[in-house]
Amino acid sequence: MVFHLDIMRMMMKTTACSLLALAILAAGCMPPPQRENAWTSAIPATSTASPYADVTVAVVYTANTKNALDYLRRSTYGQFDADAVFAGIFSTFDRNFNRAVRIQKTEQGVAAGADVVIVVDYYAALATTKFTTHKMDATAAVLAPDGSEIDRLVVHAESRTSWTAVSRPMGIGVEQGAKDLGAQLEGKLLASSKLQDFVKSRKGTPSPRPVVTNLPPAPTLPASPSPTFSSSERPNDLAVIVGIESYSDIASKAPYAERDADAFKAHIRALGVPERNIVLLKGSKAGRASLEKNIESWLPRLAKPESRVYFYFSGHGAPDVKTGQAYLVPWDGDPNFLENTAYPVARLYKKLGELPAKQVLVAMDSCFSGAGGRSVLASGARPLVGKIDAGVAPAKLTVLAASASNEISGSLDDKGHGAFTYFLLQGLDAGKMTPKAITDYLTPRVQDEARRLNRDQTPQLMGDGSWSLR
Template identity: 85%
Template sequence: MNSRFLTLALIPLGLLLSACAVATPVRSVGGGATGSATAVMAPRVPLKACLVRKRKSGRAEQFHFDSLSPAFTQLTELKDNCDILIAQDYNPHVYEFSDMADGRPLFTLTYSDLRWGKDQRNALMVADIKERLSPSGELFKSIKLHSAPPAVAAASSGGLSAADIERIAKAVQGAAPAAPASAASYPPSPSPRFNAADRPHDLAIIIGIESYSDIASKASYAERDADAFKAHVRALGVPERNIVLLKGSKAGKASLEKNIEAWLPRMVKADSRVYFYFSGHGAPDVKTGQAYLVPWDGDPNFLESTAYPVAKLYKKLGALPAKQVLVAMDSCFSGAGGRSVLASGARPLVGRIEIGIVPPTVTVLAASGSNEISGSLDEKGHGAFTYFLLEGLNAGKTTPKALNDYLTPRVQDEARRLNRDQTPQLQGGGGWSLR
């Protein structure tokens, strides 16, 4: 087999000057001895995917996709000399690709190394690796492995010795991934361009969880989403004293239960409009298909005991003696990535996500369909759904249906720009006015 061999080394920045730096170990597909990741760039070789996920404990978990579920795009032959196609996944996992015939490791990548392929609607692709090689045959690429320290990847067609690794590490000390942009780096969040009179009995619970206690993947911009939604709910007439804002570690399961099941029933009146907003990770129970909101201390492996069922949320909100309830969720429940997470070793669910029955007084605006992922607008520093929801309010869209009609084509357009699908959903009556 005519192949191009590239040796990949991952060097933690904290060990850049170590003369003993070696490649990050990954297990071989056959489950044999640990070895260094080796890239084989072979044209038209069918591949299967092997997912290697590094958890906070440092233990590596490995999952094979011999026959992919419909949530993943079937891997095809390599289109060109240096194209690699992989299954869709938004979580910042580490991927090892193996030769179908003998299980030899081919390449190890993280999500940050990948981009959407124009012709692969549900596939991620790294295109033309050789164009990223320097004239000397070395490849410099900044990557991030979960919550591990940033690392620098270096590759050479002739292989790398320990001395080579040390030399390259010293040369690229400034090539580490940039720190996450501060809030000041983003454009200002949409500000309310309206101001309704106070409605003393209206209530709001607003939740934004970006970083989790034991989940490596972030729900990017979720806390900015929550802050911006609060400003707009305040402009809709909800008094400050009637708004509960839960962000980060303040949004644990106990806090969600207390505010949904105790505070709301105690505060609600017959003329109340209630707003419930959630920006963060959702997750499906892989056995039952039930959808869950994942609190800050939630565990995708133990959803029943650590997360909040969406069906239960609807039931609790529907039991309130309120005039109307609006639920807005910038989350997703497929387990395919984006603002959703999945139990270890499980595959995304397709066509059997149980969201729950929406009661008559409850209207739901959801960021995406049950088998889709909810994405973000990096240039805006917000979830796409939340950004256009707020823009819709500022454009004078005063009913849930009008808001959904406004934001849906805009969210779809942004998703298509990234070669994926995201279609916001409206459930329940959408004709009542928010003002």
């Protein structure tokens, strides 16, 4: 009996040792626990009532910042949206100030009506191996309108690639680092006693103002054109629709561009394009990386031989003053660095022409003259650029352009739309079935509206205009 008890004790010890060994082995195979970023440990929670709720801030991005954003765009490898990462870091300005405007130089702050100017210098270096970290840092110099420094906020964040993630391991790490950096920046901004004291000193004690009664009602825009038709669903049709009214670093707006995009989407839906097959990019969502991703990756992956593809753009165009090449200007585009920040029209035609689709319709409510309207030009350059080169559209493409290359594309304030887009949609609602019929309908109407403003605007049709849209 004693012998059997000894054997049982030995077996229990052996089993316990085996289990301990397995536990040690398993622990060696598992990744270490996630280390919290020490830089964010002492950041106060964001107040629901910002001390800057009545303050207008003008934001200037340095050359380093623009270079860092361009670096992120070239380093995504499909893992993250560089523009969304960047916008997330600095969204604190839009969130905590009454109004945030983007300017090119600090001297423009007064003209922009800014109470303070913040100059942002941002840097990023992504990990190159599993043993290194993603590093980001930013310095925000807070200035008075006269250029004197109020405060300087310095933040830094590091994060690691998430090797345990099933997908986007690098993207998750980069996004976490950006989130930490943005949280730090917001925390320091809200905790800045120097900035708060400056804001209070600027307010002073306002003198009583007379109460104004019977104010006229704010002008309201008329409803956008709604489709008066409906087509059967075409499950393989696709659309990328872009509308950019206000830009990150460009003061001039493209009025009503986002309303244009919404109205165009409604009509594309009526033509049978499924909701799931439509990408709508507006405002900050329409950065260069987003355009590239959807034009050069999303469309080729989904297009089929029987597909009809629509690409619509409402916003600024720009010419390269040296080469005359035409560019679509994304939300984060810079007219002074078009090659690095904008999207060439010739490249658009090439990529869309390579799609395995039956037909491709391109509609652009923008212009490339550099003379105003829905066109911008590099600082110091003079319109008009001698010859605009938009490239040659492949045979598969049908292109509807808002104006000739030396003209301005304008808007209809009483309609709340670009003139070209408004009459294009009116043509669809009037039963015009082909691109040629739509062009014949809208051209005289757009020309008439332009002449009322003492200018010329002649919509253009390129490619086959005989096929039916429904």
